[in-house]
Amino acid sequence: MNAEKVVNYIVSWLKEYAEKSKTNGFIIGISGGIDSAVTSALCAKTGLPVLCLEMPIHQAENQITRAYNHIEWLQKKFKHVSLKQVSLTPVFDNLVAAFPPVENEEQRLMSLANTRARLRMTTLYYFAALNGYLVVGTGNKVEDFGVGFFTKYGDGGVDISPIADLMKSEVYEIAKYLGVNDDIIKAAPTDGLWGDDKTDEDQIGASYDELEWAMKQVELGKKFTDFTGREKEVFAIYTKRNRANKHKMIPIPICEIPKSIKA
Numbered sequence: 001m002n003a004e005k006v007v008n009y010i011v012s013w014l015k016e017y018a019e020k021s022k023t024n025g026f027i028i029g030i031s032g033g034i035d036s037a038v039t040s041a042l043c044a045k046t047g048l049p050v051l052c053l054e055m056p057i058h059q060a061e062n063q064i065t066r067a068y069n070h071i072e073w074l075q076k077k078f079k080h081v082s083l084k085q086v087s088l089t090p091v092f093d094n095l096v097a098a099f100p101p102v103e104n105e106e107q108r109l110m111s112l113a114n115t116r117a118r119l120r121m122t123t124l125y126y127f128a129a130l131n132g133y134l135v136v137g138t139g140n141k142v143e144d145f146g147v148g149f150f151t152k153y154g155d156g157g158v159d160i161s162p163i164a165d166l167m168k169s170e171v172y173e174i175a176k177y178l179g180v181n182d183d184i185i186k187a188a189p190t191d192g193l194w195g196d197d198k199t200d201e202d203q204i205g206a207s208y209d210e211l212e213w214a215m216k217q218v219e220l221g222k223k224f225t226d227f228t229g230r231e232k233e234v235f236a237i238y239t240k241r242n243r244a245n246k247h248k249m250i251p252i253p254i255c256e257i258p259k260s261i262k263a
Contacts, residue, residue: 003177024132025049032066113193117154137161148245168208214238
């Protein structure tokens with residue numbers, strides 16, 4: 001991949017989209033991960049205002065540190081980058097306290113993880129509306145169109161997605177080209193929704209390199225029976241998640257009523 005050409009293309013696309021939509025700039029949630037780091041740097045290169053929002057909810061300290069280090073790096077390079085922190089921990093705790101108890105603890109924890117993402121989405125759109133900014137998505141191709149590893153109406157609730165056509169490995173290439181901090185590049189990917197260092201691989205059961213491989217095999221028309229061992233296991237993980245999360249990747253179903261019934 002030609003990183004320079006890809007970067008220039010995305011930056012031009014972002015700037016053109018903002019100008020056509022008559023918006024004033026971009027707002028991005030900074031997690032301390034590779035995707036938000038690359039996305040925010042690409043937005044900053046447009047020359048338009050970029051608001052970096054840090055929204056901890058019982059966040060692991062190393063994630064917060066990486067996020068602040070990245071924003072500081074951005075601000076040294078680009079004068080039009082600003083920072084705002086909104087601690088959502090008390091909001092989250094009050095909301096959880098208002099919910100009735102449930103018996104299934106595993107389902108409860110998953111629901112609360114998604115609730116964190118939706119609180120952040122709400123916060124992003126609050127500040128986006130105040131400033132006339134676009135909410136920028138940070139999902140890559142594997143997450144958004146492979147395994148659907150994002151929260152519907154959470155981190156999936158955005159205005160534009162500049163890196164959604166890049167594989168995770170390509171995001172890393174872009175990060176190195178842009179000079180993103182090593183602590184972010186070397187950090188294990190995590191969605192940061194559990195209040196600990198649980199990684200994406202811990203949750204999915206496969207690494208992004210493995211998921212990219214499986215995604216390509218599907219595109220090639222390969223079947224479950226074509227593989228053995230770990231490859232078969234990874235292929236099964238990918239296809240299972242792809243099927244289960246298809247509802248995130250397609251438009252909302254609309255009940256189209258026949259004209260004959262409406263008449």
